[in-house]
Amino acid sequence: MSIGRFRGGFCVYWRQDGKRRRYQLEARTRAEAEPEALDVYRRETLTERRAKDLVKDIWAAYINDLGERPTAKTMHYTGKAILPHFGEYRPDQITTDLCRAYTRSRIKAQKTQGTVHTELGHLRSALRWAVKERIIDKAPTIERPAKPIPKERYLEKQEVAALIGAASAPHIALAIHLLFATAGRVGAILDLTWDRVDFERGVINLRLSDAKTRKGRAIVPMNNSVRAALQTARDAALSDYVIEYAGGPVKSIRKGFENALSRTSLDNVTLHTIRHSAAVAMVSNGIPIEKVGQYLGHSNLAITYQTYARYAPDHLSDAANVLDFAPFRKTL
Structure with missing residues (x-):
C-alpha cells in the first residue's frame, strides 16, 4: 500500500491480483492521508x-x-504441531470440537x-494478534486442556552443588552455577556477555538493551562463589559470551x-527446576516475596506470591492462629 498525489490531493494505491487499484482520499495533508489510507485499504481488501x-x-x-524475538523461534517449532491440524481452516471455522480433537491426537502421540x-x-496468541492487527474481526474461543498443577520438585543447595560437580564440561558447570545464583532463565544465561558482568560493583545484568525478549530479566548481585567461578572463566575467555x-x-x-543429571541420583529435574529451586531457597530462608520477585525479574508480584508464598516459613501461620479455639475451651 502506498500514498501518492492525485488531482491536487492524495490517493492510496496498491496492486491486487496483478492489477493496480487506486482510491482518492478526502485528506488535504499527508498526516491526515495516512490513517485514512489505511482505513480505505482495510475496508476494500477485507472480503x-x-x-x-x-x-x-x-x-x-x-x-x-515477532522478528528476532525468541518467541518467533518457539512459534516456528509449535507450528509443526499446530498447522497440520488447524492450518487450512479460517479462524471463524475453528470450533470447540476441533480443539478437542487436537488435544486427543496430541495426547495419543504421548x-x-x-x-x-x-x-x-x-x-x-496468534489469533488475538490478528484481531489487534484488524486482519480478523474476532478471535475464536480456543479450548485448552486444564493447565497441570505446577511440579513441586526443587533442589536443595547440596543437590545443586552435586549437579555442578557432575558436569563434564566447564561451560556446563558454569551455566548451572549461574542459573542458580541468578535465578535466571536459561536463555538469559546463554545471552549473557562479559560487558554485563560488573566485577567492580559486583552485579550481573541479565537484561538485553534491545528488549528482544518479553520475559522479565533482572540485574542481580553476585555472591562469592559465583564471583570466583566467573573470574576463572573470564581469565580463560575466548569470546564476548560468558x-x-x-x-x-x-x-x-x-x-x-x-x-x-545421569551422573547423579537426581530425577525429575529440568533446567527450569534450577530457577524454581533458587526462588524456593530465597523464600524459605525468609527473603521477602517482593525481593524475590525483583530477583526473578517478575513485573507482576502477584505471580511471585501465587507461586512461592507457600514456601515462606510463616506463610498463613497468623491465619491458623485466628482459628485456634483452645483458649476458650472449658477446663473439664
Missing part, C-alpha cells in the same frame, strides 16, 4: 483477506511480526497435557545438562 487468511497465513504473519495447553495457547564453547556462543546446554 478478500477473509477468504485467504487461513490460520497458516496468520501464523506466518505473526512470526514475521504429548503431555502441559505441552498441549501451551501449543493451543500459542494458537490463541557461556562459550570452542571460542563461540552456546545455543543449548540441554544435552550437557542431561549428561550431568
Whole structure:
C-alpha cells in the first residue's frame, strides 16, 4: 500500500491480483492521508483477506511480526504441531470440537497435557494478534486442556552443588552455577556477555538493551562463589559470551545438562527446576516475596506470591492462629 498525489490531493494505491487499484482520499495533508489510507485499504481488501487468511497465513504473519524475538523461534517449532491440524481452516471455522480433537491426537502421540495447553495457547496468541492487527474481526474461543498443577520438585543447595560437580564440561558447570545464583532463565544465561558482568560493583545484568525478549530479566548481585567461578572463566575467555564453547556462543546446554543429571541420583529435574529451586531457597530462608520477585525479574508480584508464598516459613501461620479455639475451651 502506498500514498501518492492525485488531482491536487492524495490517493492510496496498491496492486491486487496483478492489477493496480487506486482510491482518492478526502485528506488535504499527508498526516491526515495516512490513517485514512489505511482505513480505505482495510475496508476494500477485507472480503478478500477473509477468504485467504487461513490460520497458516496468520501464523506466518505473526512470526514475521515477532522478528528476532525468541518467541518467533518457539512459534516456528509449535507450528509443526499446530498447522497440520488447524492450518487450512479460517479462524471463524475453528470450533470447540476441533480443539478437542487436537488435544486427543496430541495426547495419543504421548504429548503431555502441559505441552498441549501451551501449543493451543500459542494458537490463541496468534489469533488475538490478528484481531489487534484488524486482519480478523474476532478471535475464536480456543479450548485448552486444564493447565497441570505446577511440579513441586526443587533442589536443595547440596543437590545443586552435586549437579555442578557432575558436569563434564566447564561451560556446563558454569551455566548451572549461574542459573542458580541468578535465578535466571536459561536463555538469559546463554545471552549473557562479559560487558554485563560488573566485577567492580559486583552485579550481573541479565537484561538485553534491545528488549528482544518479553520475559522479565533482572540485574542481580553476585555472591562469592559465583564471583570466583566467573573470574576463572573470564581469565580463560575466548569470546564476548560468558557461556562459550570452542571460542563461540552456546545455543543449548540441554544435552550437557542431561549428561550431568545421569551422573547423579537426581530425577525429575529440568533446567527450569534450577530457577524454581533458587526462588524456593530465597523464600524459605525468609527473603521477602517482593525481593524475590525483583530477583526473578517478575513485573507482576502477584505471580511471585501465587507461586512461592507457600514456601515462606510463616506463610498463613497468623491465619491458623485466628482459628485456634483452645483458649476458650472449658477446663473439664
